[in-house]
């Protein structure tokens with residue numbers, strides 16, 4: 001069982017839930033802006049040595065954040081993140097595939113899931129760019145039928 005509509009925000013580089021008309025709160029201003037793959041993230045399954053529990057959607061800013069600590073990070077909507085909806089169990093430290101993207105990391109400053117594959121680290125609501133700590137998450141996504149054909 002899984003849920004679609006998780007997307008990468010091209011403005012602040014986090015994973016956010018794009019399935020609602022409201023696009024949350026982006027630290028760069030306005031709502032988050034979906035770019036690239038449509039992710040399909042495992043939820044409500046047991047954790048394993050290579051899949052971490054306690055990832056939730058923030059009901060205020062719409063990002064995916066780690067809810068396993070007493071502190072709830074920094075929410076661009078104000079205060080800490082507020083857990084809402086399903087319990088996600090993202091895979092980590094496994095091989096990437098054509099339909100699973102590696103280099104997704106936990107930000108030690110705001111506690112959001114962000115994409116660390118670019119030199120530029122996005123916009124962290126705690127200030128500066130996001131700061132990667134811990135596991136290397138490998139997130140499943142649909143093969144994008146709209147992706148342009150690459151001609152090498």
Ligand SMILES: [Zn+2]
Pocket residue numbers: 009010011012013014025026027028031032033
């Ligand atoms: Zn954003």
Ligand SMILES: [Zn+2]
Pocket residue numbers: 058059060061062063074075076077080081082
């Ligand atoms: Zn939040």
Ligand SMILES: [Zn+2]
Pocket residue numbers: 107108109110111112123124125126129130131
């Ligand atoms: Zn951050």
